[in-house]
Amino acid sequence: MRVRRSRGRDPLGLRRALSDRLLPALVAAMALLAALTLAGARGAADLAARWEGGAATALTVQMPHGARTDGAIRVLVAMPEIAEARLADQARLAALLRPWLGEAPAIPLPTVIELRLASLPDDPEELAARIAASVPGASVEAHGVWVARLLALARSLQAIALAALLLVAGIATAVVAVAVRAGIAARREAIALLHALGATDGDIAGRFAGRVAWLVGLGALLGTLAAAPVLAGFADLAAPLLGGRAAAGLPWGRLPWAELAVLPPAAALIGWLTAQVTLRLWLRRLP
């Protein structure tokens, strides 16, 4: 009786028409790529966040003792490359220098002006020289420009990773559409019969979509699980870049689990929608 009920729920014979091997295997491979891309995007985002603070102040100008800062700030703001110039907070400077100077209130801290640039210069050293010439006695540090460039690179990587993710999703959609079309070809007579018996387009499309969503979701789950150790290995290699320390064993906790957990249901949804659209378009041919 259980066999009868099970067959009854599958009048189109989709368990055989939509193979439970080929489609999940293809989707698993794409899910693995998607997981790697997703983790790449997340890594680039982490790097960008880490460098963002450094890039916010592209240049620092250390003023000589006793120099007037308001005049220097006026000169600096008048330069077209500089969007903003402001005095660095002394308390923050003290905190930054504490590891080297300790608690030494007698030592005077330098006066530092932080500059935010309107756009990244082609030659930061040339800009630093011009600033130094404009503010006599000042020394200029341009390392922030390079950090800003790294930040731009990280953001580009993030955008490329997201584009690659969209590409993988597009290819997955095409693969599912081809699989559904093959399923339709294999069950054309059964579909026509159900249609003649009074099944609605939604009913027939729903049967296909349910099966496809299950297979695609399963494939995506397997692909994501397969990607996890690879990602953990990458995270281990990238730990110094992200400010972490190499630890014994793989850093499982650093994986983007929330994003990875979304992959199987998102893939199942793509499969379900693709099957629905493909079936409904095909069924429009029937009267």
Added chain:
Amino acid sequence: MVRFAEVGLRYGGAGPEVLRDLSFTLEPGSFHWLLGPSGAGKSSVLRLMQLAARPSRGEVVVLGVSISQVPRAALPALRRRIGVVYQDFRLLPHLPVFDNVALPLRVAGRAEMQIRADVTEILRWVGLAAKAEAPPASLSGGEQQRVAIARAVVMRPALLVADEPTGNLDVPQARRVLSLLREMHRLGTTVVVATHAEALVAEYPAPALRLSEGRLVAQG
């Protein structure tokens, strides 16, 4: 029940008309033969009656609904009130007899308990209760056609159309199939049977529509 008025049918919107100026009315609860040589248009008439095609011109009314005008979304509910028997049976080979017969009930969303009772009863009626779990391929042609009839009538349709239901059967099997169709007529279903087996028609006298080259040439 079924009314054709000046009906013409052209497949795909082009090519020759396969039905021309067809007009007739079938009263509720009637039994009609649909006669004519191959290519006369019998199958096309049945396709219109079972809502598998819409007329190119004229009006076809089935079960009180004009199928020329009704929206496509309304057709499935109407199809569930029409039983169809095909010459080639059209049983699904991957399903056993029971599930083939249960298909219309499942499409209609009936409860499994109700399905079990209805299918068991109808299989008993066609004499195949013992073959409920058999695959269709293991049955004889006559048995397969009886399964197809069981599937066509399990929803207690108001209209039953059969396209050459005895075309692939020997005479004893054909008589048995026809007796089932007559039985449905006695129970109040409107039945239309297309055939070119004049000998069988002679054994079961009933009103007939005779077609030739897409036209109705005789009625009565």
